[in-house]
Amino acid sequence: MEEAELARKAIGGDENSFTILIQSKRERLYRMAYTYVRNREDALEVVQETVYRAFLAVHKLQQPQYFNTWLTKIAINSALDFVRKSKKVVYAEPGAEGSYEPNHNEEAMDLREALGSLDEKSRTAIMLRYFEDMQLKDIADVLDTPLSSVKSIIYRGLERLKIKLEESESIG
The missing domain is CATH 1.10.1740.10 (RNA polymerase sigma factor, region 2, helix turn helix motif)
Incomplete structure (x- = not known):
């Protein structure tokens, strides 16, 4: 059905x-x-x-x-x-348990840590878009935010993620 x-x-x-x-x-x-x-x-x-x-x-x-x-x-x-x-x-814990266990390779841990550093709205929008494959319009509905704002939130969040990941790459 x-x-x-x-x-x-x-x-x-x-x-x-x-x-x-x-x-x-x-x-x-x-x-x-x-x-x-x-x-x-x-x-x-x-x-x-x-x-x-x-x-x-x-x-x-x-x-x-x-x-x-x-x-x-x-x-x-x-x-x-x-x-x-x-x-x-809420931190990304490398030893977290559960039936859903994220990959524990270094890049995945860096990504989880970088995601955790984002504000709630950015993290949620990026998770819904790229991990749950939701359409932008649906994300706008979930967040009660205009579609244009969702696009900006995701863009700025991805920019911050990129910077965080580059920083962790240069450190490691």
């Missing part, structure tokens, strides 16, 4: 359709959460909170074709809320 049809049924109260949709998105939700909280247990907690919030609010979703964008927005907000509440400083 098509995602929009499942979303339409979930909005109408069909718990089975909601479950199918969530199951198809669970790994992506976990990867996104892990990027923010950097450990398995916290990422699982963020995913759980995301699913809970989505379940409570799915009847409010007006356009089923935007289920993915809507769920992504809930996941990002859940992750950011978790980080704020726990007042943790």
